[in-house]
Every structure is written in C-alpha cells, then in structure tokens.
Amino acid sequence: MSKLLSVVTNDRPKLRRTDPIDVAAYLQARIIGQDEALWEIIPFLEMYQANLNPMGRPAGVFLLLGPTGTGKTRTAEVVAEALHGSDRHLLRIDCGEYQMEHEVAKLVGAPPGYLGHKETQAVLSQQRLDAVTSEHSRLSVVLFDEIEKAAPSMQRILLGILDKAFLRTGDNHPVNFENSVIFLSSNLGAREMAEQTRPQMGFAQSQCEVPGDKLHQTALHAVRKRFSPEFLNRIDAAVTYRPLSKEAMTAILEQQLAALQQLVDLRLGTRTVLLRYTAECREFLLKQGISAEYGARELKRTVHRWVLQPLASLVIQKRIPAGRRVEVGYDREEPGTTFKLLR
Numbered sequence: 001m002s003k004l005l006s007v008v009t010n011d012r013p014k015l016r017r018t019d020p021i022d023v024a025a026y027l028q029a030r031i032i033g034q035d036e037a038l039w040e041i042i043p044f045l046e047m048y049q050a051n052l053n054p055m056g057r058p059a060g061v062f063l064l065l066g067p068t069g070t071g072k073t074r075t076a077e078v079v080a081e082a083l084h085g086s087d088r089h090l091l092r093i094d095c096g097e098y099q100m101e102h103e104v105a106k107l108v109g110a111p112p113g114y115l116g117h118k119e120t121q122a123v124l125s126q127q128r129l130d131a132v133t134s135e136h137s138r139l140s141v142v143l144f145d146e147i148e149k150a151a152p153s154m155q156r157i158l159l160g161i162l163d164k165a166f167l168r169t170g171d172n173h174p175v176n177f178e179n180s181v182i183f184l185s186s187n188l189g190a191r192e193m194a195e196q197t198r199p200q201m202g203f204a205q206s207q208c209e210v211p212g213d214k215l216h217q218t219a220l221h222a223v224r225k226r227f228s229p230e231f232l233n234r235i236d237a238a239v240t241y242r243p244l245s246k247e248a249m250t251a252i253l254e255q256q257l258a259a260l261q262q263l264v265d266l267r268l269g270t271r272t273v274l275l276r277y278t279a280e281c282r283e284f285l286l287k288q289g290i291s292a293e294y295g296a297r298e299l300k301r302t303v304h305r306w307v308l309q310p311l312a313s314l315v316i317q318k319r320i321p322a323g324r325r326v327e328v329g330y331d332r333e334e335p336g337t338t339f340k341l342l343r
C-alpha cells in the first residue's frame with residue numbers, strides 16, 4: 001500500500017464521500033465491531049470508485065481470517081450490496097466444492113474436444129463476472145469462500161488471477177479480473193485463536209482483551225504454513241476478524257430485529273404489526289443466539305425460531321388484528337418468548 005494510503009488508514013478518516021455511494025458508511029453501518037478490517041478494504045474500493053486503481057491487477061485482493069461467525073462472508077455480501085444494491089451480485093465460489101483436482105478443473109472448464117466439454121461451462125467465465133455487475137457499478141465482487149478446503153491446484157489458478165488479473169478458460173476465452181475485487185476467506189488458525197480467547201467464557205469480554213496483533217500473528221502463522229509466499233505476496237491485505245464483543249453482538253441483534261420488522265412490513269402490507277421487545281427478551285435472544293464459539297452465526301436462526309415462527313402461528317390463527325403493536329417478552333417459568341397486544 002502506498003505511504004499516503006497507509007497514513008489515511010491509520011488516521012481512520014471520517015466519512016467523507018457520498019458520490020457515487022459512500023461505501024465506507026454503508027459497510028460500517030452493517031459490519032459491526034470489525035472497523036480495523038473494514039479500513040483495510042475501504043481504500044481499495046474508493047480507489048476504484050475514483051478510477052485510480054492500478055491497471056493489470058484486480059481492484060483489491062483481501063484474505064479474510066479469524067473465528068467463525070464474525071462477519072467474513074458477510075463483508076463480501078455487504079460490499080456487493082453497497083455497489084450493486086443487492087447481495088445477490090456476488091460471485092461466490094464455495095471452495096468446499098473443489099476439494100478434488102478434477103473439481104478444480106471445472107473452474108476453467110474443459111478444452112474443446114475433451115470429454116464433457118459441452119457440459120463444463122467454466123465457473124470463472126467473463127459472462128459470470130459480468131452477470132454480477134450492475135448499472136450502478138462495473139466492479140464485480142468475487143468471494144472464494146473457505147479457500148483452505150480447495151485442492152492445491154486452486155492456488156495455481158488463483159496465482160494467475162491475483163498477479164495479472166487474467167485467466168484463460170479451457171475453451172481459450174480470456175477472463176479479465178481488473179474490474180473485480182476478490183475476497184478469499186479462510187478459517188486457518190481459527191482453532192488456535194479460539195484457544196487464545198477461551199478464558200473469556202461466554203462473550204468475548206472486550207475487543208481489547210486479546211490484542212488484535214496477537215490474533216493476527218496466530219492467523220498468519222497458520223496461513224504461512226499452508227500457502228506459498230508467492231501466493232501471499234499477491235494479497236493486498238490479510239485481515240483478521242476479531243471475536244465479537246457483547247456490545248457488537250447486541251448491535252447485530254438490533255440489526256436482525258430491524259430486518260425482521262422490514263420483512264413483516266413487506267409481507268403483511270396493510271395488515272402489518274409493529275413488534276416491540278422487552279429488555280429481558282433481548283437478553284434471552286442474545287443468550288440463545290450467540291456464543292464465543294460460533295460468533296453471531298446462530299443469531300438469525302434464533303430470531304426466526306423465537307420470534308418469526310410463533311408470530312406466523314398467531315397471524316394464521318388471526319389472533320393479531322392488523323396495525324396493532326405487539327410486545328415480545330420473555331417467559332421465565334417456561335423459558336421462551338411471549339406475545340402481548342399493546343393498546
């Protein structure tokens with residue numbers, strides 16, 4: 001990274017751009033508790049937006065490390081959402097599907113004349129890249145999720161992409177990654193990092209308790225054992241996501257409850273109901289949905305199980321008149337949620 005950019009990163013610039021979209025503000029509002037990681041990524045997105053990204057290489061290549069359920073995959077989704085208006089504009093390669101060498105070959109497709117050429121359209125084709133762009137931006141967001149699961153030959157394919165932003169498919173078509181931002185996510189080192197944070201049972205007490213640098217070094221150590229230096233040298237930033245603090249988890253719960261209200265409004269239309277939550281209910285949902293081990297991964301499912309599903313039963317039994325406010329509480333006798341109509 002240039003000197004200028006590293007100064008900008010360290011100074012944590014205040015949000016300053018609204019044109020074409022303030023990606024920094026968008027990301028920070030949605031990815032909670034990971035500002036250090038976000039500020040490694042944001043300058044590259046801004047360089048692209050300013051049309052000042054270097055030529056002959058992808059707009060940015062990021063290795064996202066750290067414990068499970070802390071927002072690595074979600075970051076790529078939110079970048080796609082910020083640029084294109086929907087997280088569907090993401091080309092996601094689930095590396096768990098490419099554990100065998102012959103599976104990795106599907107990424108570029110078979111050469112003409114080879115058995116199965118017709119059926120094996122390259123997964124990494126120019127059309128697939130273009131399909132995830134939009135009228136808002138030409139930048140495609142590509143996520144290679146859980147790269148440690150892929151067979152070793154995936155590293156060779158990635159080397160070409162990261163180095164020259166270029167790939168040739170089996171049927172000899174060029175694929176250009178200059179207008180792509182590439183995220184590589186990995187759980188390497190997550191077990192060792194969990195050991196370092198384990199003394200803080202339940203929630204990570206505070207994001208400062210285990211120094212970020214120490215977790216980062218642990219993650220990098222595991223990554224260096226697995227990937228070659230040439231590969232790692234082509235990455236713009238390796239960022240380590242932190243275990244989420246209780247404050248961060250609480251903010252994520254609020255996000256999920258707001259998203260649930262949006263869904264209810266959208267689906268019920270004029271019959272919508274306004275959901276309110278007691279403090280005890282919020283605490284219950286947090287306890288159920290969050291653990292130091294799985295991060296925020298279970299939170300959405302918990303909100304579905306304890307709020308959305310019982311609400312759906314009440315709606316089909318016509319027990320909630322349209323337009324009413326409903327208080328979602330916590331039942332201590334029989335642990336679970338309660339629903340009360342408010343005046």
Ligand SMILES: Nc1ncnc2c1ncn2[C@@H]1O[C@H](COP(=O)(O)OP(=O)(O)OP(=O)(O)O)[C@@H](O)[C@H]1O
Pocket residue numbers: 030031032033034066067068069070071072073074075185186187241252295296297298300
């Ligand atoms: N920092 C965060 N901010 C907002 N939501 C988050 C955050 N971390 C996790 N979540 C929520 O938890 C879900 C799971 O997170 P995500 O898929 O990003 O985990 P991950 O870090 O990729 O984990 P894994 O290593 O297991 O793949 C997300 O879809 C999102 O709803």
Ligand SMILES: [Mg+2]
Pocket residue numbers: 072073074145185
């Ligand atoms: Mg993930």
